[in-house]
Each structure stands twice: as structure tokens, then as C-alpha cells.
Amino acid sequence: MRKTNKVIITCAPTGSIHTPSMSPHLPVTADQIAAAAIGAAEAGAAILHLHARHDGDGSPSARADDFMRFLPRVKQSCDAVINISTGGSATMSLDDRLEGAKAARPELCSLNMGPLIFDFSAAGKRVSNWQHAWEREYVESSRGRIMYNDNAFIERIMLEVGREFGTRFEFECYDVGHLYTLAHFADRGLIDPPFLVQGVIGILGGIGADPRNLAHMVTVADSLFGNDYIFSAFAAGRNQLDFCTQSVLLGGNARVGLEDNLYIGPGELAHSNAQQVTKLRLIIETLGREVATADEARAMLGLKGGDAVAF
Numbered sequence: 001m002r003k004t005n006k007v008i009i010t011c012a013p014t015g016s017i018h019t020p021s022m023s024p025h026l027p028v029t030a031d032q033i034a035a036a037a038i039g040a041a042e043a044g045a046a047i048l049h050l051h052a053r054h055d056g057d058g059s060p061s062a063r064a065d066d067f068m069r070f071l072p073r074v075k076q077s078c079d080a081v082i083n084i085s086t087g088g089s090a091t092m093s094l095d096d097r098l099e100g101a102k103a104a105r106p107e108l109c110s111l112n113m114g115p116l117i118f119d120f121s122a123a124g125k126r127v128s129n130w131q132h133a134w135e136r137e138y139v140e141s142s143r144g145r146i147m148y149n150d151n152a153f154i155e156r157i158m159l160e161v162g163r164e165f166g167t168r169f170e171f172e173c174y175d176v177g178h179l180y181t182l183a184h185f186a187d188r189g190l191i192d193p194p195f196l197v198q199g200v201i202g203i204l205g206g207i208g209a210d211p212r213n214l215a216h217m218v219t220v221a222d223s224l225f226g227n228d229y230i231f232s233a234f235a236a237g238r239n240q241l242d243f244c245t246q247s248v249l250l251g252g253n254a255r256v257g258l259e260d261n262l263y264i265g266p267g268e269l270a271h272s273n274a275q276q277v278t279k280l281r282l283i284i285e286t287l288g289r290e291v292a293t294a295d296e297a298r299a300m301l302g303l304k305g306g307d308a309v310a311f
Contacts (some may be wrong), residue, residue, distance in 0.1 A: 001231045002194060003251040006292035008286045008300065010198075011045035013037050013273045014053060015259025016060035016089040017120050018307035019135040021127045023262045024092055025271050028058030030069035034077075035282075036273045037070070040257070041078035043277035046297035048074065049170065049257065052100060057132045060089040061126060062096045064103035071104055071311040079294045081303060083170055086157050090118060090145040091117045094153050098161065099209060105165040105310040107303040110198075111149075111157055112177035113171050117205030118147040127267040139182070147205075158190045163219070166304045170232075172198045174206030176220050181265070182266055193228035197221055198255065201235040201243050209239040211246055218250050230300060236260050240276075245283055255278050 013036040014027050030053075037048045052066035053059065067084065074082060084106045101109050124139040130307040148156075161167050169191065170241035171182050184218040185191055199217050202209035207217070214233055221229055231252035235243035244254035256276040264270035264279065281291050298305065 001218065001229060001251055002227050002300070004300065005290050006296055007251040007289045007299070008047060008082070008232065008246055008292045008297045009045045009051055009277055009280055009284070010047040010253070010255035010279050011037070011040035011273050012049040012075065012255060012257030012259035013040060015257070016051050018123065018262060019132070019139060020058040021129065021131045021135055022123060023258070023269050025269060026087050026258050026262065028053045029055050030066070034070040034073040036079070037074045037151065038077045039272055039274035040277050041080035041294070043274040044281045044290050044291045045080060045277050046294045047081045047083050047108065049085065049255070050260070051085045051088070051259070057134060058136070059132070059134050060091070060186050062088040062092055062100050062202050063083055064099050064274045066276045067100040067104055068087065075309070075311060079306065081108055081297055081306070082106050082309070083110060086161065086173070086252050087112045090142070090147045090186055094156065094175055098157065098217070101161050101167070103310065106167055107298070107306065107309060108301070109161055109167050110172055111154065111169040112147060112148065113149070113154065113173050113181045115150060116174050118145065119143045119161075119204040121309060122126065127129045154185065154283070155183070155190065158185060162191065166308065168196070168301060168303055170196050170198050173217070174203055176207065176217060179217065186225070193225070194300070194302060195225060195229040197229050199232050199247070201233060201234035202239050203236055209243065214243055214246055215250070234260050236267070240281065241280065243260050244280055248284055248287055248289060254280060292302070
């Protein structure tokens with residue numbers, strides 16, 4: 001793992017998992033997503049991992065038009081690296097999921113390194129009143145869906161987004177096997193180092209929220225990639241900051257945001273993404289590390305620069 005004293009904070013403001021009925025603070029309109037992203041950057045996030053939503057009902061969207069309702073505003077208001085999801089939602093086709101990325105040609109995109117069961121149905125148990133007709137079925141049926149990326153899909157994303165536009169990737173690894181899949185594509189020369197490996201912990205269907213699992217992922221990544229990768233991690237739900245802290249202690253980086261966890265403490269909803277970034281920043285600085293600026297993150301990751309995007 002490449003280690004520096006600088007820690008890259010990524011913030012994921014909205015995602016496609018949580019629904020409007022789960023928190024009044026979840027940004028779901030273009031205006032709200034823009035404000036949340038800008039606030040997170042001002043609080044110290046160097047990278048903004050962004051999903052789009054339909055303005056009318058807050059349901060997940062990968063449409064270019066929905067991304068373009070907020071991307072230019074975010075870029076004009078801060079210098080953070082904008083990272084567009086290619087995961088979208090398990091209800092979308094691959095072509096749907098790539099529409100926003102191909103239109104925006106960002107510096108960075110997320111890339112799920114394999115298929116997995118992505119069961120978030122338990123999140124619906126806390127909701128007593130659903131605001132929109134789509135929400136309940138979407139959440140409860142997740143136990144019967146697979147977040148799908150096979151090797152052919154992964155190769156398409158690497159070629160059609162990475163090679164075509166000079167976009168680099170946040171490689172989302174939900175289990176140890178995904179690290180080996182990443183190594184396969186690195187060995188084939190379809191991607192170049194440094195690789196940003198994002199360990200995703202605690203999804204029902206992926207690697208469990210046990211500190212030994214995160215340490216093992218780093219050990220395996222070290223054996224596969226040596227100094228050719230930069231590590232980051234987060235955990236879904238209440239384990240979010242515990243695993244962010246462990247990642248920093250291991251020499252890595254971390255991600256927060258309402259995509260991954262709606263809370264700031266036990267039973268207390270986070271009122272903003274910036275609040276989570278601020279709390280993580282305090283932890284990082286207390287541990288004697290420094291928070292990386294957006295330009296420092298660009299240099300660490302070898303990104304093409306904000307002037308080379310299409311928004």
C-alpha cells in the first residue's frame with residue numbers, strides 16, 4: 001500500500017440504497033445533492049462519490065440529465081474530485097448505469113469488482129410511513145436481487161469509460177475475491193496503477209463487519225499489488241466510523257456519507273453529510289494524520305484534472 005501522512009476523505013452524499021422515508025436529511029433532489037456535496041467538500045472531503053436521483057420522487061437514477069442538474073454546480077462551487085457511480089442500482093441495466101458516466105467523463109468513477117447479494121431489506125424495518133409508492137417494494141425486494149457485474153461488464157466499463165475518457169476508478173471490493181478479480185484485470189493491462197481500492201465492509205452479501213476482515217483485506221491487497229495501490233475503506237451502518245478509523249490506523253484512507261450510514265451516533269440521525277466528514281476529520285487529525293486536499297488527492301491517484309471533464 002502506498003502510505004503518506006495525508007488521508008483522502010471520500011464522501012458519498014446520497015447513493016441508491018436509502019430512501020426519502022428513512023431520513024429527512026437524505027439529499028434526494030438535485031438542489032439538495034448539490035448543497036450536500038458542496039458542504040461535504042467544504043468540511044474536508046477531497047472526493048465526492050455521487051449518484052443521481054429523480055427529482056419527483058427521489059428514486060435512483062443514472063440518467064445523464066439527472067446528473068447534469070447538479071454536476072456543474074458542484075464543480076463551480078468547489079474543487080473536489082467528482083466520482084460518478086457506475087453501480088447505480090441493482091434494478092438498472094449496465095447501459096443505464098453508464099449513461100451518466102459517459103456523458104460527464106469524470107476524473108473518477110466507482111467500479112464494483114464483481115456481483116454480490118446486496119440485501120438492505122432490514123433498513124425498511126425502521127420506517128413506519130412510506131412517502132412514495134416505490135420505496136417499500138424497492139427496499140424489501142432487495143433480498144431477492146443481485147448487484148450484478150460480471151467480468152465482461154467490468155471489462156466494458158474499463159474500456160468504455162476508463163480507456164475512452166481517461167477516467168480512473170474507485171475499485172469497490174466487497175470481499176477478498178474482488179481483490180483477485182482486480183489483480184486479474186491489472187495483469188491483463190486494462191488498468192494502470194495506482195489503484196484506488198475501496199474496501200466495502202458489512203453489506204449483507206459481502207464481507208462481514210469484523211476488524212479482522214479489514215486487516216485481512218489489506219494483507220491480501222499488499223500481496224497482490226505491493227505499493228501499486230492506495231487503500232480506503234468504510235462500513236455500512238453503525239460500524240461506519242469504526243472501520244474508517246481502522247483504515248486510517250492501517251495507513252489508508254476513508255469514506256463517509258449518508259449513502260452508507262444515516263446516523264452520526266447511536267439513535268441520532270446525521271443532519272448533513274458535512275457533519276460526518278467533520279467527525280471523521282477530527283478523528284484523522286487526532287491520530288496525527290493530515291486531511292488531503294483535492295489537488296493532493298489528484299496527485300496521489302494520478303487523475304486527469306477537473307479541466308478534462310465534460311461538465
